[in-house]
Amino acid sequence: MEGDERVKRWRGRARGQATLEFAFAAPLFLLCLLGTIDAALWAVQTSAAVSAVEEGARVAASAVNGPLAPSPPNARDITSSVESQLKNALFATSVRPWPRSCPATPGDVEALFGPRVVAVCVHENQPPACTTPPAGVQPPYPLYCADSPTVSVQVIGFMASLVPPSFGLGWRGGEIPLDIGATTHTLRFAP
Amino acid sequence: MIRRRSRRQAGGDAQAILETALVIPLMLLLISNFIGLMVQVSVQEQLDSAVSLAAASRFQASEEAHDPAGSQCCPDPRCCARAADATSLTTAGLPTGCRYAAETFYGTMPVERFLIWHDRPLCLTGGDSAAVSGPSHDGIPYARSPSNSHVSCDIGSTDADGTVHRGFLDHALNPPFGLYVVTCDATATLDFSRTPLAWGVFWSPALHAHAESVPPPFRQ
Numbered sequence: 358m359e360g361d362e363r364v365k366r367w368r369g370r371a372r373g374q375a376t377l378e379f380a381f382a383a384p385l386f387l388l389c390l391l392g393t394i395d396a397a398l399w400a401v402q403t404s405a406a407v408s409a410v411e412e413g414a415r416v417a418a419s420a421v422n423g424p425l426a427p428s429p430p431n432a433r434d435i436t437s438s439v440e441s442q443l444k445n446a447l448f449a450t451s452v453r454p455w456p457r458s459c460p461a462t463p464g465d466v467e468a469l470f471g472p473r474v475v476a477v478c479v480h481e482n483q484p485p486a487c488t489t490p491p492a493g494v495q496p497p498y499p500l501y502c503a504d505s506p507t508v509s510v511q512v513i514g515f516m517a518s519l520v521p522p523s524f525g526l527g528w529r530g531g532e533i534p535l536d537i538g539a540t541t542h543t544l545r546f547a548p
Numbered sequence: 549m550i551r552r553r554s555r556r557q558a559g560g561d562a563q564a565i566l567e568t569a570l571v572i573p574l575m576l577l578l579i580s581n582f583i584g585l586m587v588q589v590s591v592q593e594q595l596d597s598a599v600s601l602a603a604a605s606r607f608q609a610s611e612e613a614h615d616p617a618g619s620q621c622c623p624d625p626r627c628c629a630r631a632a633d634a635t636s637l638t639t640a641g642l643p644t645g646c647r648y649a650a651e652t653f654y655g656t657m658p659v660e661r662f663l664i665w666h667d668r669p670l671c672l673t674g675g676d677s678a679a680v681s682g683p684s685h686d687g688i689p690y691a692r693s694p695s696n697s698h699v700s701c702d703i704g705s706t707d708a709d710g711t712v713h714r715g716f717l718d719h720a721l722n723p724p725f726g727l728y729v730v731t732c733d734a735t736a737t738l739d740f741s742r743t744p745l746a747w748g749v750f751w752s753p754a755l756h757a758h759a760e761s762v763p764p765p766f767r768q
Contacts, residue, residue, distance in 0.1 A: 378564060385572070389579050396579075400586035404593050411597040414656075418601075418608065500618055504644075505608050507651070537594070540655025541601050542608040542648045 391519045398448055398519070399533055405446030406475075406512045406537040413439040413510040414539035417479060432479040439477045439510065449517035450475055459511045463534040466514035475514030475535055481543070482507045504542070511538035580748035587745075588738055588753055591660065595734060595757040598657035602699055603732040603761035605652040606645035611706045613644035621647045622654040622697075637670055641692040643705035643713075646671035649732060653699040657734075662742040663755075666735040670697035673704065675716040675731065687716060701732040718760065730761045 417435050436454045443452045453470055455478035460466050466476045483506050490498030497503040515532035619642075623634035639647040650670055675687030687702040689695070690713070704715030714728055721727040735756045740749040 374564070378568075382568075389575055393579055393582055396583045396586045400590050403590045407590075407593050407597050411601060414601055415604065418605065495616060497616065500616065503613075505648075507655070509655070536658070538656065538658075539597065539601055539652075541605045541652040544608045 395519045409439045409442040410510050410537050410539045414541050417508040418541045418543045435479045436477050463514050473517045478511045480509045506543050508543050509540045577748045580745050584749040592755050598653050599732045599734050599757040600759040602649040602653040603730050603759040605648045606703050606730045609644040609648050615639045622650050637694045642671050645703050649701045662739050664737040665698045667696045668700035669693045669695045672702040673713040675702045677718045699734045703730045733758050
């Protein structure tokens with residue numbers, strides 16, 4: 358009789374130990390699992406952003422209407438093409454066109470649009486205008502004035518993350534920063 | 549009897565602690581290496597993209613355009629406390645297409661502290677895919693080419709006196725004569741010891757990107 362009680366007590370203690378072990382192991386296991394999925398998601402989404410930005414930069418750099426086209430490709434068209442590519446690839450993150458010249462940090466995007474938003478920005482930079490060089494200086498003057506314009510395509514902001522605080526990288530937690538950009542020269546023959 | 553049971557229980561506890569002590573670091577090691585692999589894939593993709601855009605951007609400048617005295621590009625923002633002190637690539641006298649390629653590469657490839665670049669001459673001429681290796685395959689640097697560039701491009705150009713410098717001759721295109729194309733290459737080592745993953749990722753992969761760009765019809 359006394360022996361039975363001891364066995365019951367021992368079984369109860371073993372069950373308690375198993376519950377405690379589970380309580381420790383389960384969150385750790387879940388954290389690792391979600392962290393792994395997060396890393397994979399980050400890689401896939403970054404890859405999509407790199408492809409979209411490269412494609413956008415190629416279109417922006419090309420002379421869409423032929424090499425003698427006087428006007429650059431429409432920045433809005435490029436923005437919306439990058440935006441539509443990204444919308445299919447980003448998980449729980451919205452994509453918006455950036456209204457002004459490109460933001461410097463993902464925090465700028467979060468300050469304007471809120472969390473889990475990435476912005477698409479296309480910006481053309483004109484070279485300085487050429488002027489008559491001073492005596493003894495060879496044209497073109499100033500330096501780089503004869504260059505073709507450069508165009509920058511940028512995808513920047515915070516993506517959604519499964520593991521708060523996303524390895525410590527997020528600003529408010531539950532986010533991973535994304536900042537992919539490309540700058541290239543454009544093709545312009547027309548004056 | 550009781551002593552035996554308590555000894556058994558203590559043994560069980562020790563075993564559980566030992567199992568946890570073995571499994572948790574192993575699991576974290578696996579995960580950090582998985583994250584390392586994802587980082588490697590992502591950086592490789594960005595490198596491919598930057599090199600590919602660099603090769604294509606050469607054609608935004610004409611064959612005859614050369615940089616005037618004083619031209620330089622691409623200061624390295626990691627170099628110095630003041631941006632003005634940063635090392636630049638001097639491109640005076642080089643084909644403008646070389647600077648365009650470098651500006652595109654440096655403007656596209658993000659600044660990553662964990663990349664160790666294998667610098668090479670910026671601007672090369674005269675490579676040939678039929679040659680086995682060495683300068684006749686890779687091309688030779690232009691006389692004034694800086695040698696500390698992260699990206700190296702083989703491009704053709706024409707001097708003011710009409711001297712033609714050939715680009716890279718790819719025999720796989722337009723057989724049997726081949727076609728002169730622009731090639732760009734960049735090589736870097738991904739050094740995980742400079743990242744928070746250093747404790748568990750012990751490999752340092754070498755990343756290489758190569759891109760070839762065929763001249764558009766108006767440049768052929």
